[in-house]
């Protein structure tokens with residue numbers, strides 16, 4: 003067993019304490035079997051609304067519903083024993099008012115058993131972050147590129163290349179941290195900006211496309227493991243070829259079925275013992 007493998011459940015407080023310390027390891031998970039495999043290797047599992055693309059074949063995250071997040075979130079929270087489980091509030095479930103956000107977050111917490119919710123948005127969402135945290139809902143923030151606002155802010159480009167844009171992202175991160183977020187995802191921002199934000203906010207920063215200057219890192223598991231191969235953003239490093247492994251297995255199975263090599267006698271019922279054991 004490697005020294006990095008976890009032996010106790012990470013709480014939101016454990017994540018907060020890691021500010022400035024050993025990097026916080028995070029991955030996404032949407033299903034029980036994947037959560038079971040990842041659980042002991044990470045500090046935090048995010049049930050991200052990226053499941054819209056990864057699991058449901060959508061073009062983006064806007065079609066993801068609260069019921070989808072709750073179904074997948076409950077599967078992950080039920081399975082994870084060591085990682086802190088955080089669930090995204092999807093588009094449309096929290097923006098209208100702090101009260102609407104609380105109603106959605108309360109359902110997510112009560113119906114899944116997760117530790118916290120994540121919401122996208124900066125200064126404009128600070129009041130909501132405060133409203134939730136003051137009512138006992140731990141919140142992870144998400145600034146920089148915010149996929150739920152992709153139509154409003156113009157595409158998936160890197161944020162913070164101009165001074166004014168960098169100042170905006172900094173202000174967003176500060177506002178969300180001061181409002182009580184226990185951690186903040188920084189998505190697709192330039193490295194100097196990620197380092198500045200990480201140095202100036204109290205909450206640990208979790209980067210995705212945001213350089214090693216963050217307190218932790220997150221990737222979409224299916225990107226990291228080579229399962230989702232439609233496109234690979236520059237910030238992804240592939241650590242496996244799950245799509246290739248699954249294709250190889252399917253090819254071998256199909257050939258065996260077509261050539262009547264599967265099922266063999268050992269997979270059948272009511273055949274003489276000698277045939278089943280290959281004697």
Ligand code: KIV
Pocket residue numbers: 030048049050051052053090187210220221222
């Ligand atoms: O939805 C998601 O998976 C996310 C991560 C990419 C941070 O928000």
